Amino acid sequence: MSLTCSVGIAAAWESRFFNPKPTDGDVVMPLPCEGSMVFRRVHIPLTKPLEDFGVTLGSEGAALRYLEQAHPAYIAGSFTTSTPNPGRYYLMAKYEVTELQYQSVMQDTCPRPSMKLMLPKVEISWFEAMQFSDKLNLWLRANALKSLPVEDGVAGFARLPTEVEWEFAARGGNSVSSTEFREATFPMPEGMNKYVWFGGSQSSNGKLQLAGLLQPNPLGLHDMLGNADEMMFESFRLNKLDRFHGQAGGFIVRGANFMTPESDVRTSWRQEQTYYRESAPNKQKTSGFRLVVVAPSLTSSKRSQEIEQGWSELGTRENAPSPSPQSQQSNSTSTVERLSNLMTGLKDEKLKKELESLRTELRSSNQTRDEQRSIAIRSALQQGAFMCVLLNREGRFYDGLKKNYDESCAKVETLPKEDQARCSLIKRNVDTRQAAQELALGLYSDSIVEAGAIYTTQMVSPEVAVKRQQLLSRKSSNLGAYVDTYWSHLEQYLKDRKVTQTEWLSACKKVSVN
Known part of the structure; x- marks a missing residue:
């Protein structure tokens, strides 16, 4: 199957076919057939590769707590930036992948842009969504490598989002206050009808709607809630209060859809879908997807060394009990360092392992404290x-x-x-x-x-x-x-x-x- 999709006979798409509501800060990447896909930056205000940002996801008042109970999570960006503020970011697609975009990547011949192809691509399997991202990545590397953001000299890649990436962005990220972030939905000052296609005659009327017709969330992302629910990268797990259950099941869909009642629309909404139904891959008329662009974590030997150095320092700082000028200048040995010194030259292997376990537990406790x-x-x-x-x-x-x-x-x-x-x-x-x-x-x-x-x-x-x-x-x-x-x-x-x-x-x- 061709990855170039007969580019020579295609004309560049008008913006209304890939970005119906242009906004400052849009990141436009090319697609086959002279097409485009728009992304938005999701900024995390931390710069070091081992730093991550603690957030609370899920919902305290969820009816199905084994699905959505509030829990701690951590988020980090892939690409280092100094503008407009220092930090790291990943890219989240501004709209759900449309039928037009899907055909431009997956078909041998280029589709003719039309409004009916601006519907989100649904009724595909999780495997087909993965195949789409694979083909897109290969095409970008062969034809538009410079359009991909770079981290430590390594080009990024597109994939389905993780749950944390998706929910952090859906809630508005750092563009909303801590209180707004924990609400059931992102701020909707004009009412839910202006932001979400949900079930009922007052909204979607039971039909999938064109991408980007309604208002975006605070990060400029459209249809994060409603219209098509969206597939996640990882497998589904049950919630066990402050962590997820050990069994990995089917794939996850997030964000609710055009059949979901208004009262059930919330950012914490998540459900499991099986990968297969009877003898075929599972395809739902309510399920679509959007992509993120991220980078590998270990991009070079130098980056690995930087991470190793950062890891060795985790949980080793002493918690100064009295922040006086004198105590700030103190060079006293920390408890972790004293344990390390005790282990040096120790010949009793059993005792050495016990001290190593104790040191690891102390570092972990210190890291949580920090x-x-x-x-x-x-x-x-x-x-x-x-x-x-x-x-x-x-x-x-x-x-x-x-x-x-x-x-x-x-x-x-x-x-x-x-x-x-x-x-x-x-x-x-x-x-x-x-x-x-x-x-x-x-x-x-x-x-x-x-x-x-x-x-x-x-x-x-x-x-x-x-x-x-x-x-x-x-x-x-x-x-x-x-x-x-x-x-x-x-x-x-x-x-x-x-x-x-x-x-x-x-x-x-x-x-x-x-």
Whole structure:
């Protein structure tokens, strides 16, 4: 079967046949037959290859908890980037694979673009979806290798998404707040009908709909919920509270479909499909797929060495009980290192294995502690930034009222009685706003002192960049600038242990209002 699909007789597709709703940040990759497929970046604000981002997936209130119970998971990107923010990303297809795209890759002759071919490709088996990605990868490597993103000199490849990749993107990734991320669906300010094709006459009316007609999720991805449910890369497993069951079953479909009742549409929706029905591969009229583009984990010997170095450092840091300047500069040996030293030269092999097992358990425990602490620090940074916002608003409000009072009521005793009454009212407002400012300043100061009693500079510094990128991903005004301001105050306090409220108030008020 030809991989070039008679390109010579095909004309380039109009954008309406592969990207009906163009958006800034779209990544367009070529297909055979002069076609295209559009992807969106899913950004993770971590840069090192062994770093991953902890999230909670699933649903706390799921009726079928053995399918969807909330559980911890971890996500990481494939491709390193410095723009617009440092981190790593993977690519998720903006739309479900359409009939037009499927035919352009799988057929010997090129299809003629038409709107009826803009329906998601359904009624194919999981094996055919895998075959599609294989043929596409081979074609890209033979004809458009430079269109693939590169990590450490190695070109990426397309495949079905994993459950974590899919659900993280479906929920909105870091483009939504932590609270919005945990909701049953991504934010839908215009109502579900504007974002999801679900079952019923008020929506899909029991029919598959053209790709991209409705509004996208916060990452710019269309039809993540509804229309066709989507096949995942890995096999299905039952949920066992905080982990998955050991038996791997059929394949997974996610996202619900055009037959799903509105009340059942949710990001945690997942079901198992068998690979075969009777004597043939399983094909469902409600099931389609979309692709991700990712990279191998071990791209070079240099990258392997970098990962090995990072792995050897996992869980080896000591948890400093007192983050004073003296303890931060201490070079005391950690418990993990002391265990390693005890093992050196030890001839009793049984005891050596026991110590090695103990060291591994300790490292694992320390690593869990470090990850939980990172989450707590990011939360503290966000709270500090919001309190700096409060100081900015209260401080500016108080300054404006005070200036008005000083200018218009400087000689209140010489004013007419009605003006004296007005000045008296302004003075009460000034006093009220001053009290509000002092309360906000007290809360802000408490947050710095309390954080300084728990964390060290070395603990907080790497989390500042992560939190700032999270806020920038949400396009949350200029909260990143408030994070920087709060961190500058906390960092100075960690050095000299001085509470400088006047300076802190002044700095927060100077952050530009956006």
